[in-house]
Amino acid sequence: MRYVQGGGLTAERRQFRERIRCEAGERFTRGERTAVIARDLRVRERSVERWRRAWWEGGMDALATAGPPKLPKLSDDQFAELEEELALGSAEHDWEDLRWTLARIRVLIAFRFRIGCSMAAVWRLLHRHG
Incomplete structure (x- = not known):
């Protein structure tokens, strides 16, 4: 289920997406083309372009997950x-x-x-x- 209990991705799903971005980052260092990376990782070229821009500006750290978009108000x-x-x-x-x-x-x-x-x-x- 995409939005479990009404909000955001699960921690496992965020980690899965981060692994895909990191794999793309490794391929950026090898100079591979955006279209090839997108096809192999089964994502849109637009996403790979966005990741490449983030990687160029901030390195591999820029591809790390930012965590859940919003933490609950009450612990x-x-x-x-x-x-x-x-x-x-x-x-x-x-x-x-x-x-x-x-x-x-x-x-x-x-x-x-x-x-x-x-x-x-x-x-x-x-x-x-x-």
Whole structure:
């Protein structure tokens, strides 16, 4: 699955792509043509051109993975704390009814962890953790 649990490539997939870029980098040093590299690695020529430009400007280090595009707002430990707070119920947090809404969870995150986030980010966080 490309976007596991709602966000980005898996670490294994990022490493796989990095290996392909590094293999292309080794072939750049041998002076191979872009079209040949693209055909052999089964990628688009445009990608190989972009990698070649990065390699020319920054060497092999420029072809390394940059990591996930965006880290989650809450760490696993913080999410565990959030789960405990949610288990207490919304009445424990001075709301009259017993429903947890995205807006209320957003307020709880802001109060408890001093982290501001949108309701969409709260939804993604909850979805990511099942």
